[in-house]
Amino acid sequence: MIERDLAAIWVYLSTTPLLGLTITLVTYSLAHQLYIYAHSNPLLNPVLTSVIALIILLVLTGTSYETYFEGGQFVHFLLGPATVALAVPLYQQCSKLRKLFLPVAITVISGALIGAFSSIGIAWFLGASLQTQLSLAPKSVTAPVAMGISEQIGGLPSLTAVLVVLTGIIGAVIGSKLFELMRIKDDSVKGIAMGISAHGIGTARAFQVSPEMGAFSALAMALSAFATAVILPWLLNFLDMLN
Amino acid sequence: MNFLNGITLLLIYQLAGEISVLLLRIPVPGPVLGMIMLFITLVWRGRSSTSLDSASTALLSHLSLLFVPAGVGMMVHFDRIINEWLPISIALILSTVITMAATAAIMLASRRLLAKKVEKDD
Numbered sequence: 547m548i549e550r551d552l553a554a555i556w557v558y559l560s561t562t563p564l565l566g567l568t569i570t571l572v573t574y575s576l577a578h579q580l581y582i583y584a585h586s587n588p589l590l591n592p593v594l595t596s597v598i599a600l601i602i603l604l605v606l607t608g609t610s611y612e613t614y615f616e617g618g619q620f621v622h623f624l625l626g627p628a629t630v631a632l633a634v635p636l637y638q639q640c641s642k643l644r645k646l647f648l649p650v651a652i653t654v655i656s657g658a659l660i661g662a663f664s665s666i667g668i669a670w671f672l673g674a675s676l677q678t679q680l681s682l683a684p685k686s687v688t689a690p691v692a693m694g695i696s697e698q699i700g701g702l703p704s705l706t707a708v709l710v711v712l713t714g715i716i717g718a719v720i721g722s723k724l725f726e727l728m729r730i731k732d733d734s735v736k737g738i739a740m741g742i743s744a745h746g747i748g749t750a751r752a753f754q755v756s757p758e759m760g761a762f763s764a765l766a767m768a769l770s771a772f773a774t775a776v777i778l779p780w781l782l783n784f785l786d787m788l789n
Numbered sequence: 790m791n792f793l794n795g796i797t798l799l800l801i802y803q804l805a806g807e808i809s810v811l812l813l814r815i816p817v818p819g820p821v822l823g824m825i826m827l828f829i830t831l832v833w834r835g836r837s838s839t840s841l842d843s844a845s846t847a848l849l850s851h852l853s854l855l856f857v858p859a860g861v862g863m864m865v866h867f868d869r870i871i872n873e874w875l876p877i878s879i880a881l882i883l884s885t886v887i888t889m890a891a892t893a894a895i896m897l898a899s900r901r902l903l904a905k906k907v908e909k910d911d
Contacts (some may be wrong), residue, residue, distance in 0.1 A: 562860055562885055574854045593853045597824065597860035604864065611865050618858030624848060625855045627799040629820035630806070631845035633827035649899040657892040665884035672876035678869065682880055686888055689856045694818025704862030706868065709862050709881065716885045730893055735900075739893035746852050768824070775821045 560609065562728050566617020575577040586754060590716040590745060593711045606616045625690035631767045639765045650738060654766060657742035659776040661686035683782075684774055685713040688745040691771040710745065716742020718751035737762025740772045795844025801825045
């Protein structure tokens with residue numbers, strides 16, 4: 547009897563967005579607590595752990611992604627206003643930016659191109675399909691923008707979202723070691739490199755090192771999102787016309 | 790009320806961005822154009838507002854949460870990821886190392902180069 551009631555409740559809940567939304571928030575707060583508990587170990591990045599936990603949950607309960615996304619879309623929607631909100635920290639760093647404008651501009655534009663074409667090139671060389679290459683191209687850009695670019699150039703936005711998160715985790719893990727090897731001590735340089743190559747997840751890591759590195763990383767992230775969104779679709783379109 | 794004003798402003802700029810992208814056929818995601826328009830407005834006004842600050846801080850401090858539903862979309866691409874795991878993982882790791890090392894080097898070099906030029910100009 548109870549089992550039948552539970553089944554009826556499940557049938558009801560799985561048709562409303564409430565369940566998808568709630569499990570997203572609950573899973574994320576648990577994942578975030580785990581991350582804090584593990585002293586912000588980058589391998590336990592809350593995005594990575596909550597995505598894995600949610601996928602296991604959905605597969606075990608036989609729930610489709612479409613059903614889950616009816617609730618998840620409310621969280622997903624906020625990526626748009628969050629992108630617009632990046633204008634605020636960018637504005638707050640405006641005076642620093644003015645001083646270093648030219649070197650930062652040169653670095654951001656070349657970084658956007660290197661990030662996109664190195665991933666396309668390596669994936670192409672190793673035999674990845676065209677759609678995978680295109681989904682990889684905006685991997686260093688913050689997710690809301692990367693997904694928009696991916697959609698525009700013919701990649702798969704949802705695959706791009708996953709690749710972006712993985713890129714951020716890789717950047718956060720290797721960053722400090724790489725800068726040590728390169729003997730770079732200047733936090734502004736480290737921050738710029740981190741923000742261009744590992745977007746928001748790298749920026750979160752940079753803020754743990756120093757506020758200066760964090761601010762420069764946030765700045766570089768916003769600028770490279772802008773530069774990649776402007777240059778990449780246009781450039782790929784242009785290269786496509788040459789073929 | 791403060792937060793509500795801020796989020797409304799963000800949505801208005803996003804909407805303006807989306808509409809401009811559609812009308813002008815610019816190859817840039819709508820929210821990015823919205824961000825640029827908001828940035829220009831802030832520079833032009835010369836200050837931000839508390840409501841805008843509180844809304845943007847609230848959204849950006851939980852930025853990673855917003856990636857989760859899209860990340861779960863990986864389950865739709867399981868086959869592709871398993872089939873192409875080698876090129877995908879090598880491209881991700883190698884390209885991130887290359888990008889990070891190259892941008893750090895370019896930033897150092899261009900700053901040094903431009904600093905010298907400023908000294909000469911003086």
